Amino acid sequence: MMNDVLIVFCLLSGAFFMLVAAIGILKLPDLYQRLHASSKAATLGVALLLLGAALHSGDMGVISRCFIAIVFFMLTAPVGAHLITRAAYKHQEPLAKETLSDEWAEDRKDLKL
Amino acid sequence: MNIVFILVDIMLVVAIGITFVRLVLGPTMVNRVVALDLMAILLVGMMAVEAVRSGEHALLDVAVIIGITAFIGTAAFAVLIDREPNDE
Numbered sequence: 001m002m003n004d005v006l007i008v009f010c011l012l013s014g015a016f017f018m019l020v021a022a023i024g025i026l027k028l029p030d031l032y033q034r035l036h037a038s039s040k041a042a043t044l045g046v047a048l049l050l051l052g053a054a055l056h057s058g059d060m061g062v063i064s065r066c067f068i069a070i071v072f073f074m075l076t077a078p079v080g081a082h083l084i085t086r087a088a089y090k091h092q093e094p095l096a097k098e099t100l101s102d103e104w105a106e107d108r109k110d111l112k113l
Numbered sequence: 114m115n116i117v118f119i120l121v122d123i124m125l126v127v128a129i130g131i132t133f134v135r136l137v138l139g140p141t142m143v144n145r146v147v148a149l150d151l152m153a154i155l156l157v158g159m160m161a162v163e164a165v166r167s168g169e170h171a172l173l174d175v176a177v178i179i180g181i182t183a184f185i186g187t188a189a190f191a192v193l194i195d196r197e198p199n200d201e
Binding site: 008015019049069084088090 | 114118
């Protein structure tokens with residue numbers, strides 16, 4: 001009974017965070033803020049969904065695979081976001097109008113990142 | 114329990130639809146790469162939910178493989194965009 005409540009909580013909150021990530025990727029004004037939504041909220045969402053699956057199974061093999069998957073997503077999401085952001089900044093991806101400071105703005109074109 | 118699965122599936126499908134709108138709109142190629150990456154992660158989440166519903170835990174292995182493939186794809190796209198000559 002308690003386990004069922006935990007599984008339902010994990011599934012619902014995970015799906016909620018993934019929905020938040022999708023809304024963020026549609027509504028936020030520039031690429032850097034969109035990556036902010038997709039790499040944080042989506043990682044949390046998928047981690048919660050996999051945790052729900054691990055709690056549901058109760059089998060040690062499945063639990064360890066879910067744990068490995070969660071660790072994998074937490075490791076790769078920032079790496080992928082960093083690679084994409086670096087390539088985009090180097091190729092003059094525009095920043096939002098509300099941006100307050102862009103310290104590399106003048107020598108952005110011949111930037112050796 | 115059944116209504117929970119229906120609710121979660123509706124939320125995930127709506128999320129994939131919204132991400133698809135960004136994939137179509139996306140002003141530059143980098144935006145589309147980000148949208149595709151998010152779609153792959155949403156797919157992994159859907160497969161985890163399906164594994165809970167059907168009790169078929171082998172689906173979790175498939176989900177992990179999809180995650181690995183999505184990360185390699187994103188990294189490859191980032192390197193490809195990085196290598197392009199900067200002509201502005």
